[in-house]
Amino acid sequence: MHLLLVTGFLGSGKTTLIIPLAQSVVQLKRRVAILVNEIGEIGIDNQLMRQLDLNVWELLAGCICCTLSGDLVATLQKLDADYAPDLVIVEPSGAADPRNVLTALPYYRGRPLASVRTVSVLDPLRLPMLIDVLTPLITSQIRHADLVIVSKSDIASSDQVTFARQTAQEINPAAKIVCAHARERIEPDLISDLVPWLT
Amino acid sequence: MADLILEPYTVSQHWNLRVDGQWETILGEYLETLARHCHEAGPCVVGHIKALALLPAGGYVQVSVVSPTAPASVKGSVPAGVTELDLALNVVVYGLERDLVEHITRETAAHLSARWQGEVIIKATEARPPSPTGLHAAHNHDEKE
Numbered sequence: 001m002h003l004l005l006v007t008g009f010l011g012s013g014k015t016t017l018i019i020p021l022a023q024s025v026v027q028l029k030r031r032v033a034i035l036v037n038e039i040g041e042i043g044i045d046n047q048l049m050r051q052l053d054l055n056v057w058e059l060l061a062g063c064i065c066c067t068l069s070g071d072l073v074a075t076l077q078k079l080d081a082d083y084a085p086d087l088v089i090v091e092p093s094g095a096a097d098p099r100n101v102l103t104a105l106p107y108y109r110g111r112p113l114a115s116v117r118t119v120s121v122l123d124p125l126r127l128p129m130l131i132d133v134l135t136p137l138i139t140s141q142i143r144h145a146d147l148v149i150v151s152k153s154d155i156a157s158s159d160q161v162t163f164a165r166q167t168a169q170e171i172n173p174a175a176k177i178v179c180a181h182a183r184e185r186i187e188p189d190l191i192s193d194l195v196p197w198l199t
Numbered sequence: 200m201a202d203l204i205l206e207p208y209t210v211s212q213h214w215n216l217r218v219d220g221q222w223e224t225i226l227g228e229y230l231e232t233l234a235r236h237c238h239e240a241g242p243c244v245v246g247h248i249k250a251l252a253l254l255p256a257g258g259y260v261q262v263s264v265v266s267p268t269a270p271a272s273v274k275g276s277v278p279a280g281v282t283e284l285d286l287a288l289n290v291v292v293y294g295l296e297r298d299l300v301e302h303i304t305r306e307t308a309a310h311l312s313a314r315w316q317g318e319v320i321i322k323a324t325e326a327r328p329p330s331p332t333g334l335h336a337a338h339n340h341d342e343k344e
Contacts, residue, residue, distance in 0.1 A: 010246035010291055011265030039207040042287045042323075044251045044261070051259050094246060095205060095291070126266065133203070133244055134293070 002087050002114045007141045008121030010094030013151035015045045018089055020186040022054050033085040037064040039093045063096050069104040080110030098144040120145035124156040124164035142171040147193055154181035206297035208290040215283045216317030227271035229311050230264040236303045238267035243294030252284040
């Protein structure tokens with residue numbers, strides 16, 4: 001089981017990225033499960049994903065980077081035992097610190113994880129404000145990423161995209177940085193960046 | 200960040216309006232107005248305001264707003280002839296207390312529905328009290344950095 005952790009601030013485009021990615025991997029006859037953690041007792045993203053016939057598991061009423069970190073591990077183990085996916089995509093709430101999620105993973109006792117890849121989705125339209133006001137959270141979401149995706153590149157200005165790329169580069173020089181925007185189908189190159197084991 | 204509390208507000212609403220084919224516009228206006236009113240209510244950061252209505256006959260409409268100045272994003276559509284729908288609404292705004300967000304949400308829905316000669320009924324409201332430890336208010340990130 002491969003694990004893809006998709007982090008990023010609220011409204012950055014995580015769900016918009018995950019849906020076509022999951023659909024593309026399913027089309028390749030791989031079993032995909034999506035573990036969604038939303039703030040609030042009513043899940044919205046998980047309802048939408050179910051509407052699109054995706055296999056969704058949800059963690060509500062808390063955050064998997066703190067109060068629900070134990071639930072994350074337990075749910076991963078149950079998911080492994082009951083469904084045995086090839087890929088599990090974990091979508092923490094946009095308020096979650098990926099460092100705390102990654103810290104919880106060693107407590108997982110299911111089949112060994114074949115790979116763990118962390119992606120951070122950055123909204124270039126709001127990044128200057130967010131990095132100023134919510135510095136520790138946004139910084140951590142970038143710092144712990146293997147791949148940084150600058151979203152909304154179709155509606156952001158070139159200056160905004162450049163700022164986002166430079167900010168990500170400064171915080172996490174080791175991460176690969178790519179641009180993307182919402183589409184019904186996901187580009188093959190982006191699939192390779194997100195799930196390199198698949199190709 | 201330590202100054203900005205985070206008390207998300209989640210609610211289920213039943214909307215009943217005298218409309219035909221205008222739901223996407225109305226719900227987009229609802230969320231845009233919510234974001235603007237939250238912004239005007241005090242120092243805050245709009246995280247994400249999003250809503251979803253699953254339609255009994257199939258299909259959905261999803262609306263989201265991430266800024267008080269940006270237009271709503273709308274996906275899906277509501278077929279003609281639909282005058283009622285159930286809406287799940289999630290309002291995540293840093294810096295505003297939950298009671299204030301609830302008040303803004305109710306008042307904005309009431310004003311909008313009155314304009315369309317209808318009503319919005321609150322079906323369920325998240326009853327969970329704010330975390331005594333201030334869940335996500337600061338997440339203690341600063342201490343760990």
